[in-house]
Amino acid sequence: MEVELQIADLEQIALQIRRDILKMIYAAGTGHPGASLSAVEIVTALYFREMRIDPANPCMPERDRFILSKGHACPVMYAALARRGYYPVDTIMTLRKINCPLQGHPDMKKTCGVDMTAGSLGNGLSIGVGMALGARLNDWDSRIYVLMGDGELQEGLIWEAAMSAAHFKLSNLVGIVDWNGLQLDGRIEDVMNLNPLSAKWQDFGWHVQEIDGHSLPQILSAFERAKEVTDRPSVILAHTVKGKGVSFMENQVDWHGKTPSFDEMKRAMLELGEDWNG
């Protein structure tokens, strides 16, 4: 981007992306609003400020990569890609429809700008390890960002990946945990406790930062600090609120995979500053 966007601009984009998420899920009649809304600031910061990418040249080899390991949150990525100019904004209204590019979970071969297919949880960090090794072999300074859900950290493969990333000293790999504390069956600490999470990553040899995942300044400065770490991978544990931005969706496990009714949609959009009438 030619002009670096300021925090206020990014906040406006984040708000727009929240509206897009709700509209596309409402149009699809299916999707995951809670997990998408909790990752809005993280994804906005990556696509509109942090990552070296070019929508006009989406396959530029030396670009940075983004893996949405928590693939069910793809509405947030689809909205960001649309708003960043990878495809027309009205494409998002075709989410999950037959013969359309926006699959229910990300498909790198069908959607312009998607760096990796995702959806089966726990796999993204391993793929990021491979990309980071590939960047190093190619002598590219690409950085690899992997956004994980907190629930998927229950998968053993995440920790195989964590071990190997530290072993290979992949300082070009940045993990981000969207730590909203909820998973489909309830609260993470009730279903399968992850704590002490920060200590786990540290013990696996990672540089760890804990931030407010809805604070754009904190997210951006965490990305900057990660760049200063040159001998190991970095993880950013981002405290977030599932359903963030819509009062009745916030911290409600029921909104993991539910579509709003017309009335709920109207209320939600009002909270996001739009007088929506379908």
Next chain:
Amino acid sequence: MAEVATRIAYGLELARIGDSYPDIVVLDADISKSTNTFHFTKKFPQRSFNFGIAEQNMTAAAAGLATMGKIPLVNTYAVFASMRACEQVRTFICYPNLNVKIVVSHGGLAVGSDGPTHQGTEDLGVMRCMPNLTIVSPADGPATRKLLPQIIEHVGPVYFRLGRNPTPIVYDHSEEFTLGKAKLVREGKDVTLVSTGIMVSECLKAVEMLAQRSISVRLIDIHTIKPIDRDAIVAAAEETGAIVTAEDHNIIGGLGSAVTEVVCETKPVPVERIGLRDVFGESGEPMALFDKYSMSARYIAEAAQRAISRKENLR
């Protein structure tokens, strides 16, 4: 017959041609001494990564490497690649059609003494269900060496199935192979043996046994199980009227199933299948196991005679 394990032929050839393919990256899961990739890793340490005993991580990382323009070769045993890392193969390699080569040793009962935990006897069935995946199973050392550059140059995922134990040499070093094209090993008219991997050499013994009974046998080597050479199978059905499949694998899901699917859809003729009859194997010497599980040459010859009888009864 001279013998060499296909995993050894692979390891030596991979190291030999490594310079010609600078994009190759070799991934291991702690068994490079067994898969024989250690020859490559010694020669090309910068392009070799050992993931430890973590096949899922290795396989998913291979997908990531492929997106960066590399040609990763994932090395492990058939049981681990096809089952432990099955979902990584399916969702992150085959679904996005990434250029990853999955090279497995320890295909089949011929693993022998390690027993069923290490005998890959369901892998072909698992892998054959994967869209976009090419499946290759060379009969011997020379075939392994000739097919290796072809699988590297093929753009897309490949499953390359090798064996642990010495395999009789079937082919002269001058023989040529084409990915996707069945290899005619012996011409004949009464029945066709359709085989793959180590069982091609068992079939050759069966051909000799049957020749002594004045039975003329065609033998084709399906080194590429998927996509299968339908033309060669249809021609065998039309020209010999009886088929026996022979594979070191469960008769469900592998070569026998693949051939039967083609025959039933095109030119139905009697088919007999040789392989594990939907059971697990056990520890033992490979040849003793082939005898115990009715897979050795004499059982192939008996199956050929059954197929011919069925053909004649149809007339």
